[in-house]
Every structure is written in C-alpha cells, then in structure tokens.
Amino acid sequence: MRWLLAGCCGLALINISVAMLITQKPRFYGVKPRRNVGIYCLFSKKIPQATVQWYKADKYDSKHKTKIEAGEKFVFHSSNLTQNVLLFIHRLQINDAGVYFCKLNNTWGPGSAVQVAKPLDVTQALYRTKMKDALIILQGLVLALFIAASLLRKQHLLEKRDIVYEEPETDHIYEGLAIETCGGDLYEDLCVYAQPEDAEAQWE
Incomplete structure (x- = not known):
C-alpha cells in the first residue's frame, strides 16, 4: 500500500515538474491590425520527437479552447527536436484577438494574450x-x-x-353728491334752496 501511494505521489510530482517547464514568449501582444506576430513555446530541457499543439481561447480562464490548424493565417515552425514550437500569425484582424496556448504531452502553457487595437x-x-x-x-x-x-x-x-382672492373695491353710490347743510345734523336743518331774500313768494 505504501508503494502504491509513493508511486501516485511521484507521478503527480512529475506532472507538476513538466508543467512548470513550459513557457511562452512573449506573454502579451498589443498591435494594430494587419501586423504579423510570432509566439514561442519553450522548454527548459529538450524533449525529442515532440509535437506542440496550439489553441486559442477568449480568456485565460476559459474552458473552451479552439485548436489552431495550419493555413494562410497560421503558420507553424519547428526546431531541431520539437515540431511546431513557433506559432506565426499573418495579418492580424480584430477577430484574431484572444489568448493563445501551446500544449505538449497534455500539459498546457501559460498562454499569450494578443490584443488588436482598432485603427x-x-x-x-x-x-x-x-x-x-x-x-x-x-x-x-x-x-x-x-x-x-x-x-x-x-x-x-x-x-x-x-386675482381670485382680491377684495373688490367698495362702490359708493353717493360719492360726489354734496348736500349743503346749514350746520345741522338733521334733515330738518337742511337749508332750502331758497330764492333771494328780496324776492316775494308768488302766493303773497
């Protein structure tokens, strides 16, 4: 049982060590459209007769990665012992922006982000x-x-x-009517509009 556990731990350490050997250069590109870029997948030790595969994703943590096939847009270059070490992208367009990963023996590289700025x-x-x-x-x-x-x-x-709440002006009916008085306050004291003193009444 102990040997079985030790073997599992050893395999896990080997996988971790292999994963740590893979690097990508450069890790970021920010370029204008119609530019050409290259991404390298490097290893700390040489692995004979190995073939690198390249994938593209929208983000670093994206689970969905699309495999890249060689063509007019994407060209692969090889080294002495390893195939497809270099990914070369011709005439970048806006839709080419994303994160490119290299993969070797089921081990993923850290990824290289490519951003294409609009002109x-x-x-x-x-x-x-x-x-x-x-x-x-x-x-x-x-x-x-x-x-x-x-x-x-x-x-x-x-x-x-x-205007609605304004008090109407008080109209004085007798305004301007002047009644002469002879110093009295009663109607009996009102002076009669009399004839001249020397005039005689008609009935006399």
Whole structure:
C-alpha cells in the first residue's frame, strides 16, 4: 500500500515538474491590425520527437479552447527536436484577438494574450467630439427652457390666485353728491334752496 501511494505521489510530482517547464514568449501582444506576430513555446530541457499543439481561447480562464490548424493565417515552425514550437500569425484582424496556448504531452502553457487595437480615424474622432459637444449644449438649452417655463407657470398661478382672492373695491353710490347743510345734523336743518331774500313768494 505504501508503494502504491509513493508511486501516485511521484507521478503527480512529475506532472507538476513538466508543467512548470513550459513557457511562452512573449506573454502579451498589443498591435494594430494587419501586423504579423510570432509566439514561442519553450522548454527548459529538450524533449525529442515532440509535437506542440496550439489553441486559442477568449480568456485565460476559459474552458473552451479552439485548436489552431495550419493555413494562410497560421503558420507553424519547428526546431531541431520539437515540431511546431513557433506559432506565426499573418495579418492580424480584430477577430484574431484572444489568448493563445501551446500544449505538449497534455500539459498546457501559460498562454499569450494578443490584443488588436482598432485603427484610429482622426476625422471620425473629431466629428464624434463635435457631436458630443453639440449634444451637451443642446441638453443645457433644453434644461434652461424647462426651468424658465416652470418659473413662468408658477408666477402665472400666483398672479391668478391673487386675482381670485382680491377684495373688490367698495362702490359708493353717493360719492360726489354734496348736500349743503346749514350746520345741522338733521334733515330738518337742511337749508332750502331758497330764492333771494328780496324776492316775494308768488302766493303773497
């Protein structure tokens, strides 16, 4: 039983040591479209008659990896003892971005990330900047108009409320009517609009 456990531990250590021997250079590419790049899969010791396989994934921790086949886009180069050590990618495009892994004897390499930057169009960038500034100004004007309309409506409602609750003016029916009095406060004391003193009454 002890020998069986020791054998399992030994195999595990061998697998770990093999996994630690694989490296990839470079670990990152950031290039423009239509550029050519190469990724190397290296080992600390030579493994005779070994064949490296290459895979592509969207992320480092992605479980789904697509195997890369040789063609016009992807070209493999070999060293003296190991096949397909170098992966050469021709004329990179946006959809070529991802993480490329090499694999040898069921052991994966650490991966090399490739990012393809979109080409910058100065004319389009300036146009978008101007459009963004115009939209910001338009939003400011619309906001100012909305605030002004709200204030005017509020002022109109206040004026309307003041008109509804305003007390009507008191109309004086007898305003402007002057009655001459002879110093008395009673109707009997009202002076008669008399004729001149020297005039005689008609009945006399």
